Amino acid sequence: MKVWGLNSANSQLKKSWFSSPREGFSRLMQVMQDQEWSESIPMLSWAIEHPREGIILVDAGEHPRALEQKNYPALNRMLNRNMVRFPEPFQPALDQQLKAKGIHASDVSHIIITHLHQDHVGYLSLFPKARVLVSRAEFEATEKPFAHMKGYWPSLFPESFKPDLVDFKDGTFHNFESSKMLFDDLWVVPTPGHSPGHQSVIVKSQGRYLVLAGDVTPSMKYFELDTVDMVSAVGGPQQARQSKQKMVQFTKEQHALYLPSHCSTSLPRLEAFYQQKTLA
Numbered sequence: 001m002k003v004w005g006l007n008s009a010n011s012q013l014k015k016s017w018f019s020s021p022r023e024g025f026s027r028l029m030q031v032m033q034d035q036e037w038s039e040s041i042p043m044l045s046w047a048i049e050h051p052r053e054g055i056i057l058v059d060a061g062e063h064p065r066a067l068e069q070k071n072y073p074a075l076n077r078m079l080n081r082n083m084v085r086f087p088e089p090f091q092p093a094l095d096q097q098l099k100a101k102g103i104h105a106s107d108v109s110h111i112i113i114t115h116l117h118q119d120h121v122g123y124l125s126l127f128p129k130a131r132v133l134v135s136r137a138e139f140e141a142t143e144k145p146f147a148h149m150k151g152y153w154p155s156l157f158p159e160s161f162k163p164d165l166v167d168f169k170d171g172t173f174h175n176f177e178s179s180k181m182l183f184d185d186l187w188v189v190p191t192p193g194h195s196p197g198h199q200s201v202i203v204k205s206q207g208r209y210l211v212l213a214g215d216v217t218p219s220m221k222y223f224e225l226d227t228v229d230m231v232s233a234v235g236g237p238q239q240a241r242q243s244k245q246k247m248v249q250f251t252k253e254q255h256a257l258y259l260p261s262h263c264s265t266s267l268p269r270l271e272a273f274y275q276q277k278t279l280a
């Protein structure tokens with residue numbers, strides 16, 4: 001099995017978005033007032049080339065449609081403008097990036113979505129034949145009143161979106177109390193906090209666990225610090241800390257490669273891992 005990364009766009013967020021002692025409304029205000037933008041960060045999805053199951057995607061990127069202000073209520077347009085910006089044009093669509101590797105959209109058998117924020121679901125409609133897996137808690141969160149205040153935009157989901165819901169009934173997986181074993185070398189574990197039903201994907205590739213971690217942390221830099229990103233600070237800071245602690249423990253004990261969606265080091269670290277394997 002081999003994993004590679006697909007970057008749909010580069011963006012910048014306010015620096016205090018990543019880390020701050022403040023939580024709740026006060027954090028939101030801090031981010032709005034912050035004048036400093038972060039370095040450019042990627043919006044990553046992953047393609048798993050599975051020896052028996054075809055191509056499995058983890059997340060489906062950010063589509064340029066997410067920039068169209070008409071998709072958001074007025075309050076959110078203002079929040080968006082003050083929290084995120086895109087300094088350069090978007091990367092080619094995910095199906096084009098796959099095509100460059102000789103993969104057709106119909107080769108994608110499964111898409112596991114870490115969570116349903118817009119930067120992880122953008123290109124879902126390009127893969128109508130794929131089985132889409134979302135945690136039950138995450139999907140239900142999108143159907144609750146004021147779901148848009150938690151960053152869910154059903155208008156950006158594919159038409160009549162009906163994913164398969166993940167319930168984590170396959171028992172413990174190392175230090176995670178519950179898990180879903182999708183295949184004998186691919187597990188999904190609950191990592192709530194950044195969103196109510198956030199999940200992470202763990203695969204075994206060339207003898208090592210790779211963690212496709214979604215937004216458990218915004219990057220590697222904050223992995224072992226007692227901080228949460230702005231979304232978690234407003235939504236579920238305690239859960240986010242617990243999920244991060246479990247992930248830190250797993251990564252250390254298993255010598256796993258931890259790959260968050262928005263870390264500028266995720267792609268180079270993955271590439272270095274496979275290069276070392278080839279050299280060895």
Ligand SMILES: [Zn+2]
Nearest residue numbers: 117119215261
């Ligand atoms: Zn994200």
